[in-house]
Amino acid sequence: MSRHDTGTRTPKRTADDGWEVARPLGGVSLDGVQMAGFRDRTAAGLDMRVLPQPAVIVVIGLGVDPVMVESPSGHRPQRGLGASSSPGPARIRGEGVECVEVALSPRAAYALLGVSPLELDGCITGLEDLWGRHARLLREQVEETTSWQEPFALTEGFPPACPRPPRPDSPYPDRTVIRSTRRSKQNL
Numbered sequence: 001m002s003r004h005d006t007g008t009r010t011p012k013r014t015a016d017d018g019w020e021v022a023r024p025l026g027g028v029s030l031d032g033v034q035m036a037g038f039r040d041r042t043a044a045g046l047d048m049r050v051l052p053q054p055a056v057i058v059v060i061g062l063g064v065d066p067v068m069v070e071s072p073s074g075h076r077p078q079r080g081l082g083a084s085s086s087p088g089p090a091r092i093r094g095e096g097v098e099c100v101e102v103a104l105s106p107r108a109a110y111a112l113l114g115v116s117p118l119e120l121d122g123c124i125t126g127l128e129d130l131w132g133r134h135a136r137l138l139r140e141q142v143e144e145t146t147s148w149q150e151p152f153a154l155t156e157g158f159p160p161a162c163p164r165p166p167r168p169d170s171p172y173p174d175r176t177v178i179r180s181t182r183r184s185k186q187n188l
Contacts, residue, residue, distance in 0.1 A: 018042030022148040028156055032105030033112070035155065037062075037148045039098045046097045050083060050090040050124065056109035056117050057083040058102040060127065060135075060155060062142055067094035069124050080127030080135055082113065084120035100142070100151050134158075 022037040034055075040046060046067065059081050061067065066077035071090040083090075085106070106117045113120075113130055127135040138158050142151040 018044055024152040024156070025149060028152075030108065030112075030156060032108030033156075034103040035100060035152055037098075037100050037151065040096055043096050046092060046094045048092050050087045050092060052086040053103075054085055055103040055105060056085060056113070056120060058104065058113070058127065058130075059083075060100045060102070060139060060142060060151070062098040062100065062139075062151065063094075063096050065094065065096060067092050067097060067099075071124060076126070078124075078126050080139060081124055082120060082127060082130050083124045084122060085117060086121060087124050088122045090124055100155050102155060 018041045020037075020039040020041050022039075024035055028035050059067075059078075061079040066079045067081075069076050069078050069081060069090060069092055071088060104112060109115070109117045109120075115130065127139075131138070138154065141154050145151050145154070
């Protein structure tokens, strides 16, 4: 995926750093899901500390090179990843980064990833560890696209391998995420 048209809307760009940010036209139809596309237009590189937040984050790499995930367990190149709402101390670094980022509420994470957010707690996991060969299939389809809206549509309609309805008796209601985020902030 070397070039993307943004459809009818001009992508947002930050003033000085050359990052392009695109969002799906018309939003996302899935409850508890937000999506954005990011591209480093000036090859300035990415060096970002991963912070706790009340969502599980899935990143699907679109560029040629993987990002490097640096954590206490080591340095791992990843072409896609899933980060828990409290991923622990970690940094993500990369050059020429292009990706689709999907933010999932805890209920959406369970339904779309097939795993409880509690099982992901404290880690950043390779997308292939979550979705297996389906992650590679999605990345191959997305790499063939030429506009931001195409990877958004593919990603939104993708996870057929493990769709689960949200459980009303879920052991991980939103207050669990808020409580662990508060703890993380207190430890800063």
